[in-house]
Amino acid sequence: MKxxxxxxxFMVASVFGLSSAQNxxxxxxxxxxxxxxxxxxxxxxxxxxxxxxxYSVDLLKFYVSNVQLVKADGSSHSVPGxxxxxxxxxxxxxxxxxxxxxxxxxxxxTTQAQTMFSISAPAGDYKGVRFEIGVPKELNHRxxxxxxxxLGLESGMFWAWNPGYIFFRIEGKTMVDGKTQPxxxxxxxxxxxxxxNQFDLTTNKIKVLVDGKNSTTVQLDLEKIFAKGxxxxxxxxxxxxxxxxxxxxxxxxxxYLNLLGAWSLAQ
Amino acid sequence: xxxxxxxxxxxIGVLLLGVMVFAQxxxxxxxxxxxxxxxxxxxxxxxxxxxxxRLSADDSLSCSSCHQQQFAFSNAGNAVSTGIRGQKGSRNAxxxxxxxxxxxxxxxxxxxxxxxxxxxxxxxxxxxAIEPRVLVAKLQAIPEYQKAFSRVFPEGITMLNVTKAxxxxxxxxxxxxxAYDKYRAGDEKAxxxxxxxxxxxxxxxxxxxxxxxxxxxxxxxTLHNTGLKKTNPDLGLARITNRPEDAGKFKTxxxxxxxxxxxxxxDGSIATLEKALEHYNKGGEDNPNVDMLMRPLGLSKTxxxxxxxxxxxxxxxxxTRDPRFSAPx
Numbered sequence: 001m002k003x004x005x006x007x008x009x010f011m012v013a014s015v016f017g018l019s020s021a022q023n024x025x026x027x028x029x030x031x032x033x034x035x036x037x038x039x040x041x042x043x044x045x046x047x048x049x050x051x052x053x054x055y056s057v058d059l060l061k062f063y064v065s066n067v068q069l070v071k072a073d074g075s076s077h078s079v080p081g082x083x084x085x086x087x088x089x090x091x092x093x094x095x096x097x098x099x100x101x102x103x104x105x106x107x108x109x110t111t112q113a114q115t116m117f118s119i120s121a122p123a124g125d126y127k128g129v130r131f132e133i134g135v136p137k138e139l140n141h142r143x144x145x146x147x148x149x150x151l152g153l154e155s156g157m158f159w160a161w162n163p164g165y166i167f168f169r170i171e172g173k174t175m176v177d178g179k180t181q182p183x184x185x186x187x188x189x190x191x192x193x194x195x196x197n198q199f200d201l202t203t204n205k206i207k208v209l210v211d212g213k214n215s216t217t218v219q220l221d222l223e224k225i226f227a228k229g230x231x232x233x234x235x236x237x238x239x240x241x242x243x244x245x246x247x248x249x250x251x252x253x254x255x256y257l258n259l260l261g262a263w264s265l266a267q
Numbered sequence: 268x269x270x271x272x273x274x275x276x277x278x279i280g281v282l283l284l285g286v287m288v289f290a291q292x293x294x295x296x297x298x299x300x301x302x303x304x305x306x307x308x309x310x311x312x313x314x315x316x317x318x319x320x321r322l323s324a325d326d327s328l329s330c331s332s333c334h335q336q337q338f339a340f341s342n343a344g345n346a347v348s349t350g351i352r353g354q355k356g357s358r359n360a361x362x363x364x365x366x367x368x369x370x371x372x373x374x375x376x377x378x379x380x381x382x383x384x385x386x387x388x389x390x391x392x393x394x395x396a397i398e399p400r401v402l403v404a405k406l407q408a409i410p411e412y413q414k415a416f417s418r419v420f421p422e423g424i425t426m427l428n429v430t431k432a433x434x435x436x437x438x439x440x441x442x443x444x445x446a447y448d449k450y451r452a453g454d455e456k457a458x459x460x461x462x463x464x465x466x467x468x469x470x471x472x473x474x475x476x477x478x479x480x481x482x483x484x485x486x487x488x489t490l491h492n493t494g495l496k497k498t499n500p501d502l503g504l505a506r507i508t509n510r511p512e513d514a515g516k517f518k519t520x521x522x523x524x525x526x527x528x529x530x531x532x533x534d535g536s537i538a539t540l541e542k543a544l545e546h547y548n549k550g551g552e553d554n555p556n557v558d559m560l561m562r563p564l565g566l567s568k569t570x571x572x573x574x575x576x577x578x579x580x581x582x583x584x585x586x587t588r589d590p591r592f593s594a595p596x
Binding site: 143144145146152153154155156158160161162163171182184189191245247248249 | 302354373375377378379380382383384385386387388390391392393398399400403425426427430502506507509
C-alpha cells in the first residue's frame with residue numbers, strides 16, 4: 001500500500017515531465033507578484049491594516065495545484081502537478097533561498113514575477129487560467145511519512161494535529177500594546193482550498209498566449225487578507241489573539257473569503 | 268547443593284513465566300510500526316533528541332521542557348505550556364506514559380502516529396518553532412548526530428528520521444509499576460482499603476468512570492465533551508470535523524500517574540483531583556454537547572476521597588526515576 005502511494009506521487013511528477021517532451025507541448029510559467037495594495041511586498045517591512053494595526057510578513061508558502069488553461073469554448077486543458085512556492089525573509093530564516101530536494105519547490109528570491117508553477121501545455125491562445133491554492137483531496141490525507149516532496153515532512157506544510165496539509169501559510173509580526181507579537185494564518189482542510197479563476201470568455205480582456213515565449217503573472221494583494229473581520233465586522237482586529245493566530249476554526253473561514261478576493265491578473 | 272539449586276531455579280523460572288504471561292494479557296503487546304522497528308541505537312538517539320534544546324529555533328526548549336520525567340512526562344504546574352520566546356500555548360501538556368498504546372494523538376485526536384505527532388511541537392510557533400529543513404541543516408552540522416543517525420538510518424539525517432527516532436524513545440516510556448499494578452499482580456497489601464473501595468466505585472455504576480477510563484491504560488481512546496464549561500472556547504474535535512456537535516470533544520486521557528500531573532483537563536482549568544471529582548459529581552456544566560454519561564453522581568465526601576485514593580494508587584514512582592528515561596549523560 002505504502003509503495004503504491006509513493007508511486008502515484010512520483011507518477012504525477014513524471015507525467016508532468018514527460019508531457020513536455022511531446023512535440024506540440026510548450027512551456028509556460030505561471031508567475032506571481034506579491035503586493036500590498038499597489039506596492040510590491042517587501043518581506044520584513046512594516047505595513048498597516050485598514051484598521052491601523054502594524055504588521056509585517058516574514059514568510060509565505062502555498063501549494064498550487066489543479067492548474068487549467070481555459071479555452072475559448074469554455075473547456076479547459078488540465079495541467080497535472082503540484083508545486084510548493086515559498087517566500088521567506090532571509091533576516092529571520094538562515095535557510096531562505098535554498099532549494100529542497102525533489103518535487104517542484106520554488107523558493108522565491110524576490111516577491112515579484114516569481115514562478116509558482118511551470119505549465120506544459122499545447123501551444124495556443126487561451127482565455128485565461130484557473131488553479132487551486134491547496135493540495136488535491138486525493139493527496140491531502142495520505143501518510144505524510146511515506147510521500148515525497150513537495151508533500152514530505154521537510155515541506156514545513158504538514159499539519160501534525162490534523163491529517164492533511166497547510167495549503168496557505170503566512171506568518172509575520174504585529175504590535176500589540178507596544179509589544180511585538182507573531183501573527184500567523186495556517187489555512188487548510190478540504191473546505192478551504194482556494195479556487196482562483198482568472199478567465200473571461202465573453203470579452204477579450206484576458207489573454208493567455210501559450211507559445212513557449214510568454215508567461216502569465218497573477219497578483220496576490222496581501223492587504224486584502226485583512227479586508228473584513230469575522231461575523232460582519234468591518235475590519236480585522238489583529239490585537240485579538242484569536243484573529244492573530246489562526247490554525248483553523250471559524251475565523252479562518254473569513255480569512256478564506258478575504259483571500260478569494262485578493263487575486264488578480266497582472267497586465 | 269547442585270540438586271537443591273536446580274529445582275529452585277526452575278521454580279523461579281516458572282514463576283517469571285507466569286508473571287510474563289499475566290503481564291502480556293493485561294498489557295497488550297507494544298505496538299510498533301513495521302517501518303520503524305525498535306532498536307537500542309535508535310532508542311538512544313531518540314532519547315538524545317528528546318532532551319536536546321537544539322531542536323528548537325533558539326536553542327531554548329526540548330521536548331523534555333514540557334514533558335518532564337518527574338511529572339510522568341507532563342508539564343505539571345502549568346495549566347498551559349510556554350513555548351519559545353515566552354509564547355503561551357492554549358493547552359495542557361499530557362503525560363507521555365504508555366503513549367505508544369494511544370490510538371491517536373493530540374487532545375482532538377487528529378494525529379495517527381507518534382512519528383507524525385512529533386512534527387507538531389517541533390514546528391508549532393508557540394512550542395519549538397523550527398522549520399523542518401532548518402532543523403535538518405542544524406543537525407547535519409553536528410558531527411555527533413551525523414554519526415549517530417548514519418548508524419541507525421541508511422539515509423542519515425532527514426526530518427522523518429528525526430521523528431522516527433524520537434517516536435522509538437517515546438514507545439519505551441512504559442508505566443506499569445503502580446500500587447494498582449502490584450495489587451492486580453496479587454499483592455493485596457499494595458493498595459489501601461480506601462483505594463480498594465475507590466476502585467470499586469471507579470469500575471462500578473455509581474462512579475461510572477470506567478465507561479470512558481477503561482482498560483490497562485484507563486482510557487477507551489474515545490472523545491467526549493465532559494461539560495467542562497458552558498461554552499466551547501476550544502473547538503476540540505470540531506476543529507477537524509467542522510461539525511458543531513463535535514465542539515468541546517476531547518480525547519479521554521490516561522489516568523495513570525494522574526496525581527503527579529495537576530492541573531487537569533485539556534486547558535489545565537481544574538487545579539486538583541478534589542476539584543476534578545467535584546466536577547464529575549456535579550455532572551459537569553450545562554454544555555449543549557455534554558456527554559450522556561455526565562450526570563450528577565451523588566457521591567458522598569468519603570466516596571470522593573476513596574476515588575482520589577484510588578487515583579493516587581495509579582502513581583508509578585519508579586517510572587519517574589527510571590534512569591533509562593532520564594536525560595542522557
